[in-house]
Amino acid sequence: MVNMRNFKDWTLAELDKTFRLEVLDSSPILEHWITAQADISDLEHQVLRSCQKTLHTHVYDWNETELAYNFIGPVMAFANFNTKQFNFFAERAFSGKVDDIEMGGRPDGMIASGFRVPEQPYFCFQEYKKEKDPDGDPAAQALAAMLVAQELNQHQFPMYGCYIKGEIWHFMTLQKRAYCISDGYIATRDDLFKIFRILKTLKQLIIEFVKL
Template sequence: MRSFQEWTLAELDRAFKLTVLDTSPVLEDWINGRQTEISSYEQQALRSFQSLLKTHVYDWNETELAYNFIGPLMTLVRFSTKEFNFFAERPLSAVVDKVEMTGRPDGIIASGFREPQQPYFCLQEYKKEKDPEGDPAAQVLAAMLVAQELNQHRLPVYGCYVKGEVWHFLTLEKRSYAISQGYLASRQADLDGIFSVLKRLKVIITAFTRKAGS
């Protein structure tokens, strides 16, 4: 058994014969697809969150970053529904290519109301901006491999890792993954982009759950 925290990207690539793509249609459709409208209320909330981030991001630890910025941002998207929800630090495990993998991602979006069932998205926020330890990209990719196994490889899996003020988005399909360039949440255009990507994710997951229920 290996926990998500024990992996590096290089080890995951070797162990599971993964290919990292320079570009991916799934990732491009997610981050550059149909634009979502940001309401005046949402804009006002984003500017408030951003002001707090700019003041404190270099001093926050991981929990403070989650409580003060990431959590409010996810709540603003309203991922919590009767069909799927945003869950924090729930156990996630599966056997992937004969390797038992387990961990508690900082966040997942999965079908289910009271407890997670089928995971679609994994999130890892990582320490504070200064002197981070470990490999947050590997941790979220390891969780995504488990989510893929639980999905029986029927759907692409989405992910994100946040290191201080920088956000990266990932997609995993079969044994190929892609990682977006970084979005700087302290920059207004980038924060609007992050929020739009998250809103498009809700549209994608809504389509998944409706198809599963039909």
């Protein structure tokens, strides 16, 4: 544990060089995920508008904990990743080796198998960072966690991730040593409904992978 490098210590440049990663301009896996159709009910629309109004009022004043509690948490809870087979877990520690380099940390959020405690991390890792003066590189932190999760899952599935800076959400995919990052989705605009569709699609992807 003494020599373990924390997810927070990495930058994208270091990850690219250390693990010989390929940055993709586009990815069929990412494209399928972010363009898939999912219905949004009238109730979901109303709740999302309410969350959005609060975000619009406070986003530039909230710190990262306030952003997580007041906006990201409610949106994730509304997408409902809590089942008997997998759940959304917050700030749970996990670690592993990638090319003999021990890495670990506590991602702000992850979806993993397990009912009471996370077991096998599946797809989504999120780092919540305030819009002004964020601490560290949230994209690198998410990607570092995804690399470890991929090893723990023995490369059975593509890894799905997300990082958030203020009102801007970026989605990520990783397969083997190639990753792709989406353009930003701005949650104070109608992009919020695209974000929610992407989260609903993620849930369906996880359900299908759990069956394998």
